[in-house]
Amino acid sequence: MSDSETVPPATAPEAPGSAPALPPEALEIASGYAFTGPALDLGALLWDGRCLADAGIRVPLPMLNRHGLVAGATGTGKTKTLQLIAEQLSAQGVPVFLADIKGDLSGISAPGEPGDKVTARAADVHQRWTPTGFPAEFYALGGLGRGIPVRATITSFGPVLLSKILRLNQTQEQCLGLIFHYADGKGLELVDLKDLRAVVAFLTSDEGRAELKNIGGLSTATAGVILRALTAFEAQGMADFFGEPEFDTAEFLRTAADGRGTVSVLELPAVQDKPQLFSTFLMWLLADLFHDLPEVGDIDRPKLVFFFDEAHLLFNGASKAFLDSVTQTVRLIRSKGVGVFFVTQTPKDVPADVLAQLGNRVQHALRAFTPDDQKALKATVKTFPNSAYDLEEVLTGLGTGEAVITVLSEKGAPTPVAATRLRAPESLMAPVDATALDRAVRQSPLYERYAQAVDRESAYEKLEAARGAKGPDELVPPKPKQASRPKEPKEPQPREPREPKEQPSVVEQVVGSGMFKSLARSIGTQIGREITRSVFGTARRRR
Structure with missing residues (x-):
């Protein structure tokens, strides 16, 4: 588990050294994230160009099954945000499912490598950064690629x-x-x-x-x-x-011997050119969990958090019946203890009925180079609750690893919108070596069950x-011949x-x-x- 430390802003905190106290607007935002129960540490508040390291931005653990959205332009840090959230969930004993489209999430199984950028980021947000690998299983659709084969009948x-x-x-x-x-x-x-x-x-x-x-x-x-x-x-x-053996999605709910949640990484680089296939197959995995899991209502921690990367591919060209089924599944699976995070470029990639079911939001930077980009930016701004920021300006000015965040509080109410500098993942922010990945797959107790x-x-x-x-x-x-049968009805x-x-x-x-x-x-x-x-x-x- 991470040794990260966060100081809840009960009073106006001060940044290291002689930095001035928080202005009233920033203090109000920071106080909205001072939760008393277990929570994930996302980063530190950004206000007026400064990173207020002691003003932690967090998300309550019980609210992770209220679903969420991670959005932003290419290269803004969405993948590292997934990694950051996934490893903290694992540390809290919650299993995680990650769809690894680009093949760069396998590093979650290995300790991170220290460097100047990591050191600077940890100092910015007052993070006690410790290189840590997390228990992981690797899967591949139909065995195409590196991973335990996942099949369905x-x-x-x-x-x-x-x-x-x-x-x-x-x-x-x-x-x-x-x-x-x-x-x-x-x-x-x-x-x-x-x-x-x-x-x-x-x-x-x-x-x-x-x-x-x-x-x-x-x-x-x-x-x-x-x-x-x-x-x-x-x-x-x-x-x-x-085909068979058909994969049992209950495998995603396992925890490691040390109590940490297992991170299930579905390796998809080999099927990148088949978006309809892998996006729909991901929906089958989620629907199968919905079909099998019992109702549990509100619980203190999710049974599983499912990250649905490149979510726009799921909805492209979808029929109304399909969209209705997605909406109903997302709406109802919360009560079965499963949280779903859609990961895409802009909120408009997700249908409004699905978007309405999402309680947590991490919005990375958006670009506005064309008239269509401008429309998407304005539409994105309208989807946020009231904000103390000029969101059009903030969203186009965020750097890599920064995001605008709003989550559900412990009481289920939206928190104030907070521009945030995110923490650095403690696992490796790069793919693991192919040989090491193959060895991990073959040493898995699930390999013999599903390989052949x-x-x-x-x-x-x-x-x-x-x-x-x-x-x-x-x-x-x-x-x-029908003609001969009526002539000799008694003989046959x-x-x-x-x-x-x-x-x-x-x-x-x-x-x-x-x-x-x-x-x-x-x-x-x-x-x-x-x-x-x-x-x-x-x-x-x-x-």
Whole structure:
């Protein structure tokens, strides 16, 4: 745990030496951050061009599950702010999840390196800086990159999130939801992409089309769009992200043996060019936690704080159903003890309904070089409560590692807006060596559990088995000759028990009472009834 020391400004403090006391406006701001309970130390107050080192700016630990926003232009220090908050949460015993887009957050596992800049920053804010590494686990989507593989099954990922990845329109999304509903009801687990493709293909065949007749049906054109999207998605190397063993998001809630919270770092540099994928996958992780965690109400510390980097990618091109689900998930997950911080460039990147759910705010510098920048600056200023600062001037004049902050007090009320010089992280502010990272991954107790992909029997194999020797892509097998059967109605009947060849075709058995009814009875009882879909359409078999 950090040995940092903060002096609450109960009276007008003085900076080191003979610096004058705080002016009344600054004293009022500083007093708004003099919390009595556990809190994270963010930095020191900036006022009238001076850093008032003894006027600490803090955020109460119980308020970290009231969500937040970290925003600012490129190069203003957002990543280091994440690192600063994450390591203090870990020190307080709170697990943290970090999405590492650029690959520079792995250093949180190693002690920081002293230097002139760190020394100067620590002196500015009266920070007792001690090099400290924090317990960390490293993950990678589908094993693409360095980290423990994180996979999801198609069934649990759900139709809403999958539609966003495939860029389906509203009608196509609804049809995909119908396919998932059918598979859930029949106990057909969609583990990977080939499972979903097999079910879609069957439901659009002549024999399978009747299965959806009573609940809306699935047009050949829409199914074709879905199948083409799946093929293109797989051609881009995305198939590995779906499958088993499926990652259990409860792993993110672990603490280390010394009581510190584990920092889970999802390494995403290898999928930087696939923003729709990783942003939506992050939402699945959050939705899965929402689906599984019990209600806990207001607690003295969060169970997990989840940092959602490059948040604008999540909302680009999102459907209304998707945005509604994000809003509802963010609103409700607070009562399950999870805090969510969105990290992006400007607040306007986050929809207003989501922004309204965020209680804590760290706003780094904004640039105003163009008319659009000016509009974004004015819109940002309007989102802050009343301020003693000229925020348009302050926000364009902040240096790297400085921010305008407002948080929720211990009573849940917004604190005064405070320009702040932030503390320096105590862990390494650079990536760890690749060899050290690989060694940490392979030494993790989770590696053996998730490293090797498993392809067990699921919808694809069951459809293939039901069709005998026919491949799953042969959607419409040759039809039996119908003319000969009416002429000899009595002959097939006695031979039917002894002569399986004379029974209805395999597909007719599947559509009738053979495969799917038995699946609904056996597997459906075991799996189908256990599937409950959350507000986001995600699902997980009950643990």
